[in-house]
Amino acid sequence: MPGLDRQFGWFTFLKEYLFYETSDLPCTLVLSTITTSLLGATDTAIAGRFSGASYIGGVAVGTLIFNTLYWLFGFLRVATSGFAAQADGSGEKNGLLLSLLRPIAIALFMGVIFVLLQKPILTATRALMGAEPSVEEATSTYFSIRIWGSPFVLAGYVLIGWLMGVAEVRKTFILVVTSNSLNILLSLWFAIGLNWGMKGLAAGTMLSEVVSAVVGAWMVKRKLVITLSDMQSVARSSFIEKNALMKMFTVNRDLFIRTACLLLAFQLFTIRGAAFGTSVLAANAVLMQVQFLIVYVYDGFANGSSILAGRAIGKKDVQQFQLVTRITKQWSFYAPCIIVIVFIFADFWIWPLFTNLKEVLTLIDGHSFWLALVAFAASFGVVGYGIFTGATEVSYVRNSMVLSAICYVLAIYPLSYFFGNHGLWAAFILFCLCRSFFLWLYVPNLLVKIQTNIQQTAR
Numbered sequence: 159m160p161g162l163d164r165q166f167g168w169f170t171f172l173k174e175y176l177f178y179e180t181s182d183l184p185c186t187l188v189l190s191t192i193t194t195s196l197l198g199a200t201d202t203a204i205a206g207r208f209s210g211a212s213y214i215g216g217v218a219v220g221t222l223i224f225n226t227l228y229w230l231f232g233f234l235r236v237a238t239s240g241f242a243a244q245a246d247g248s249g250e251k252n253g254l255l256l257s258l259l260r261p262i263a264i265a266l267f268m269g270v271i272f273v274l275l276q277k278p279i280l281t282a283t284r285a286l287m288g289a290e291p292s293v294e295e296a297t298s299t300y301f302s303i304r305i306w307g308s309p310f311v312l313a314g315y316v317l318i319g320w321l322m323g324v325a326e327v328r329k330t331f332i333l334v335v336t337s338n339s340l341n342i343l344l345s346l347w348f349a350i351g352l353n354w355g356m357k358g359l360a361a362g363t364m365l366s367e368v369v370s371a372v373v374g375a376w377m378v379k380r381k382l383v384i385t386l387s388d389m390q391s392v393a394r395s396s397f398i399e400k401n402a403l404m405k406m407f408t409v410n411r412d413l414f415i416r417t418a419c420l421l422l423a424f425q426l427f428t429i430r431g432a433a434f435g436t437s438v439l440a441a442n443a444v445l446m447q448v449q450f451l452i453v454y455v456y457d458g459f460a461n462g463s464s465i466l467a468g469r470a471i472g473k474k475d476v477q478q479f480q481l482v483t484r485i486t487k488q489w490s491f492y493a494p495c496i497i498v499i500v501f502i503f504a505d506f507w508i509w510p511l512f513t514n515l516k517e518v519l520t521l522i523d524g525h526s527f528w529l530a531l532v533a534f535a536a537s538f539g540v541v542g543y544g545i546f547t548g549a550t551e552v553s554y555v556r557n558s559m560v561l562s563a564i565c566y567v568l569a570i571y572p573l574s575y576f577f578g579n580h581g582l583w584a585a586f587i588l589f590c591l592c593r594s595f596f597l598w599l600y601v602p603n604l605l606v607k608i609q610t611n612i613q614q615t616a617r
Contacts, residue, residue, distance in 0.1 A: 216296020216441035238319030269309025317374035463544030539593030
């Protein structure tokens with residue numbers, strides 16, 4: 159019933175997204191991103207039960223450091239998944255093994271570098287943040303423990319990417335959800351159950367990262383049977399091959415720039431918020447965690463759009479790609495409407511889950527309306543991102559993010575200077591709005607380019 163499908167495109171989208179033959183992949187991505195978003199929220203909520211706002215601020219600053227370190231290397235997962243899928247499809251066992259070993263070597267090397275440079279990293283962060291001494295002390299405690307998990311975190315990115323590339327989707331789901339659940343349980347047990355405080359919070363997260371990498375390696379080993387002759391063959395095939403390594407980085411260059419701009423936005427927000435005092439820093443940290451939950455919900459739709467858009471291009475079906483684009487636009491409006499309605503009814507009980515500090519709750523109550531604006535301003539910038547990644551035309555995403563970051567940098571200091579913390583949130587709304595607006599403007603270019611590419615390929 160194609161007419162019905164086009165009339166009720168949103169129903170088709172959800173039907174394909176949830177129940178189609180490839181539903182394992184989008185469902186895994188949705189659920190794993192949601193559980194990942196709970197980690198930062200859980201750490202913030204646990205810190206909110208300690209005896210001062212400085213602990214929430216310490217977690218906020220510590221999380222900012224690790225987001226900066228890890229997100230910049232998130233391309234390891236994406237690149238590994240693509241190379242592993244290509245090698246698996248071609249049936250090349252050497253290629254499959256190299257698609258794992260090359261990024262693992264990079265991940266472990268960078269993880270060790272992070273550990274060795276932990277003191278300069280922490281010192282630089284303190285200089286940039288200018289937070290109060292109590293916040294700096296909490297940050298130092300949290301950071302100095304969690305940093306030891308860096309090699310395992312980056313290796314975990316590669317392992318998850320490789321498993322997804324060879325279509326071991328359910329194993330990926332089990333790994334991600336188990337790891338995140340273990341993180342939450344250990345953090346609660348160490349920090350509150352054993353009364354270790356901030357040290358326990360960091361230790362629980364770090365230990366779960368180690369366990370996740372070990373379990374991921376075990377899953378990969380079961381899938382990839384390696385013999386001595388295989389290793390010798392890999393050694394002969396130039397493990398450190400310059401062209402292959404360069405390609406591994408360049409395919410994600412635009413995504414790297416996009417992530418750097420995103421991190422800049424969050425860093426400036428946290429740094430500027432810290433200048434308004436510990437209580438404001440803590441309130442912003444709680445509000446930002448809920449903002450992350452909203453964005454991760456959008457990521458679920460973006461993942462579905464990416465999969466459907468990629469499938470349409472694989473079939474060389476321009477009409478299907480146009481349909482996916484139209485439905486994505488629709489859901490970039492429907493989703494924030496649903497989120498705001500839920501937020502209106504859940505607002506009164508959300509915040510006490512994070513903290514019981516009255517001064518922080520008062521500040522949150524006076525700023526929570528900004529989240530409703532974030533939900534609408536950021537919607538297409540996150541949901542629409544999926545059709546561009548599915549089409550592998552991420553230069554448009556890079557351009558839109560760079561333009562948004564420029565607008566944000568120009569606005570954040572004057573707005574926060576004249577209007578305080580409300581001005582800071584207004585600047586963040588501007589960033590989200592620009593992100594959606596500029597990406598929306600690139601959609602016609604994307605459609606023309608996809609149609610042209612498909613027509614040229616068909617000749």
